[in-house]
Amino acid sequence: EMVMTQSPDTMSVSPGETATLSCRASQSLSSNLAWYQRKPGQAPRLLIYDTSTRATGIPARFSGSGSGTEFTLTISSLQSEDLAVYYCQQYDYWPPEGSFGQGTKLEIK
Amino acid sequence: EVQLVESGGGLVQPGGSLRLSCVSSDFTFSSHSMNWVRQAPGKGLEWVAYISSRSTTIYYRDSVKGRFTVSRDNAKNSLYLQMSNLRVEDTAVYYCARKIDIVGATPFGPNDYWGQGTLVSVSS
Numbered sequence: 001e002m003v004m005t006q007s008p009d010t011m012s013v014s015p016g017e018t019a020t021l022s023c024r025a026s027q028s029l030s031s032n033l034a035w036y037q038r039k040p041g042q043a044p045r046l047l048i049y050d051t052s053t054r055a056t057g058i059p060a061r062f063s064g065s066g067s068g069t070e071f072t073l074t075i076s077s078l079q080s081e082d083l084a085v086y087y088c089q090q091y092d093y094w095p096p097e098g099s100f101g102q103g104t105k106l107e108i109k
Numbered sequence: 110e111v112q113l114v115e116s117g118g119g120l121v122q123p124g125g126s127l128r129l130s131c132v133s134s135d136f137t138f139s140s141h142s143m144n145w146v147r148q149a150p151g152k153g154l155e156w157v158a159y160i161s162s163r164s165t166t167i168y169y170r171d172s173v174k175g176r177f178t179v180s181r182d183n184a185k186n187s188l189y190l191q192m193s194n195l196r197v198e199d200t201a202v203y204y205c206a207r208k209i210d211i212v213g214a215t216p217f218g219p220n221d222y223w224g225q226g227t228l229v230s231v232s233s
Binding site for chain 2: 030032034036042043044045046049050055056087089090091092093094095096097099100101102103
C-alpha cells in the first residue's frame with residue numbers, strides 16, 4: 001500500500017516569501033501526482049496535476065516539481081489568502097488507501 | 110462556472126441508510142467521470158467511489174464495498190451515493206468531485222472541481 005508523507009505538518013511563512021511543501025511517496029511514482037488547496041470552510045481546489053501542470057485558473061506563483069518519490073509544491077510571493085491546508089495525492093497505484101498525504105497547514109506570519 | 114452541490118447528509122444511527130446527491134451545473138456532466146471523496150473529523154481526505162461517464166465502470170474503496178452504491182443520472186446532471194449499513198467510522202464530510210480523465214491514471218484522481226460537501230454523522 002502506498003503511503004504519502006507530507007512535510008512539514010505546519011509551516012509559517014511571511015507574506016512575499018516563498019513556501020516549499022514536500023510530499024514523499026513510499027514507492028516511486030510516474031508523474032501521476034496532484035496538489036490540492038483546502039481553505040477554511042471551502043471545498044478542496046486542484047492546484048497542480050501530473051506533477052507540474054497547473055489547473056485552470058491557478059496563478060503561476062504556484063508550481064510543482066519532482067520525480068520518483070520526492071515531490072514539491074512551491075508557492076512564491078506568498079499572500080495572506082494562501083492560508084490553507086495543502087494535500088498531495090498520488091493517482092498512480094491501487095489501492096487508493098493512503099493515496100492522499102496527511103496535509104501541510106500553511107500559516108501566514 | 111462549474112458548480113457541484115451536494116445534499117442529503119444528516120445524522121443517522123449505526124446500521125441506517127442515507128442517500129447523497131450531487132447536482133452539477135455549467136459543464137457537460139455526461140462527459141465526465143466522477144468521484145466521491147470524504148473527510149472524517151480531524152482526518153485527511155479519503156477516496157470513496159468512482160463512476161465513469163456512462164456508468165459502465167464503478168469502483169469502491171474496500172471498506173465500503175457491499176454497503177455503498179454510486180450511480181448517476183446524466184439527464185438530471187446528478188450523481189448519487191446510496192449508503193447503507195452505516196458505521197460510526199463512515200462519519201465524514203462527503204464531497205463529490207469531477208475527475209480529469211488521464212491515460213494511465215487510476216480512477217481516484219486527479220479531481221479538478223469539488224462541491225462544498227455534505228456532513229454525514231453516524232451515531233447512536
